[in-house]
Amino acid sequence: MVQEVSDARTLLLTHASQLLTLHGGGGPRRWTQMCELAIIADGAVLIVGEKIVAVGKTDELAKHELAKHAEEIDCSGKVVLPGFVDSHTHPVFTVPRLVDFEKRIAGASYEEIAAAGGGIRASLHGVRQSSQATLADHVLRALDEMAAQGTTTVEAKSGYGLSFEAEMKSLEAIREASERWPGTVVSTLLAAHVFPPEYRENHDEYVRLICEEMVPAVSKRKLAQFVDVFCERGAFSMQRAERILRAAIDHRLGVRAHVCQLTSTNLAPLSRLHPASLDHLDFVTDDDVSALARAETVATLLPAANYFLGLRSFPPARKLIDSGVAVALATDYNPGTAPTPSMPFVLSAACTHMKMSPAEAITAATFNGACALRLQARKGSLEPGKDADIAIFDAKDYRELAYWFGVNRCGETFLGGIRRSTSATKQLDIAGRTPVS
Secondary structure: OEEOOOOOOEEEEEEEEEEEOOOOOOOOOOHHHHHOOOEEEEEEEEEEOOEEEEEEEHHHHOOOOOHHHOEEEEOOOOEEEEOEEEOOEOOOOOOOOHHHHHHHHOOOOHHHHHHOOOHHHHHHHHHHHOOHHHHHHHHHHHHHHHHHOOEEEEEEEOOOOOOHHHHHHHHHHHHHHHHOOOOEEEEEEEEEOOOOHHHOOOHHHHHHHHHHHHHHHHHHHOOOOEEEEEEOOOOEOHHHHHHHHHHHHHOOOEEEEEEOOOOOOOOHHHHOOOOOEEEEOOOOOHHHHHHHHOOOOEEEEOHHHHHHOOOOOOOOHHHHHHOOOOEEEOOOEEOOOEOOOOHHHHHHHHHHHHOOOHHHHHHHHOHHHHHHOOOOOOOOOOOOOOEOOEEEEOOOOOOHHHHOOOOOOEEEEEEOOEEEEOOOOOEEEOOOOEEOO
16 A cells, blocks of 8 residues: 655656657557667656656756756656556466476476366365465565566456356455556456366356456456457367357456367457457467458567466467467466566567567557556557656667566566656655555
8 A cells, every 4th residue: 555645746757778669659569660669879868757748858858948957767768668568468267287288398288288177177175165366465475476576567357266256255365466566457357267176067157257257357347358268179169269259248247268279279259359469379360360350459478378288389479470479478477388588588488489689579569558458548668648657678679578588677667657766666756656555
């Protein structure tokens, strides 16, 4: 919690070696637009309270009327860019899935592990038995770890409770954690992750529970902004996924989906629902690539999952980008297939394994990530009027963000105006608010 005071502080970030503004249009970036970072050398950002007021060269902003009273932070030798938007995470769990990890090392596949009682269902007991406070504490730790790596906006899914009570508790835990974290959290109901054991023989009844009880309750209590479905062999069929997402739309919730992670499927039925994002897409067909290139839907790729699963193949980023699809990147943070809070690692994996350029990867991890959450009016670029969500990296060239891996070079983040250093726990809220315990 923070204590409010009436006057907002003014902050001036100066002398950034490279200031990546990503200034541009309002829609998701495509084609060569993904390489346009709108870099300002010796850049500066003027912030008042929680908002960016001006962006430009240091000598220009030093003349701004508000700059004379600003607290200055020297960013010499640093890269300054919009905070990462991690648009696909699963933070509501209690313990790592170490048995699954060892089985996978020994050669078991994702589906074999799930059939043996591992996978998503292995996290179910911990979530159902834990209190909301315990889950909220775990989510908050994850959010703090993400912020330390430069992330300022996070999409957070439920999906490991798989009962009415446990899914509502999971979303309440996300809400509680978000109220204790200075960044932005977008909540998603993912009750349609897999079928829980008690509905193994009655799939239609579980779908009814989601559509007629969970979705209305989430909408009424404003517990989520989106509904997600894992549409895959061994999970939810296309017909059931479409029914669930139509129920979400009927209750004025946004929709998104996990698709084509393990197998190929025709995405036309989901595309007609205009989802904000379709995620994974490892086995997307050429016809669906063409359709996505004509749509506002963002393709969110999750290479950390492929890395952790030990797969040789990765999502077809080059095909998607070269076809005109808007591509975003996210961690897929979860206990089974992507236990990483690090967007810089995702940038590295995207460049080395999916052949994205560093500039494309940064655009995908910032502005297009914001588009995947429909937050591009506030997030994803450094422009006047947008939220003061900023990451500062110990690097002179933006390409270093994807070059270095296994080490955190993020020195500071600003989350809605609150300054956090990765080397200290002390927080300074430039909006003039002093954090209290």
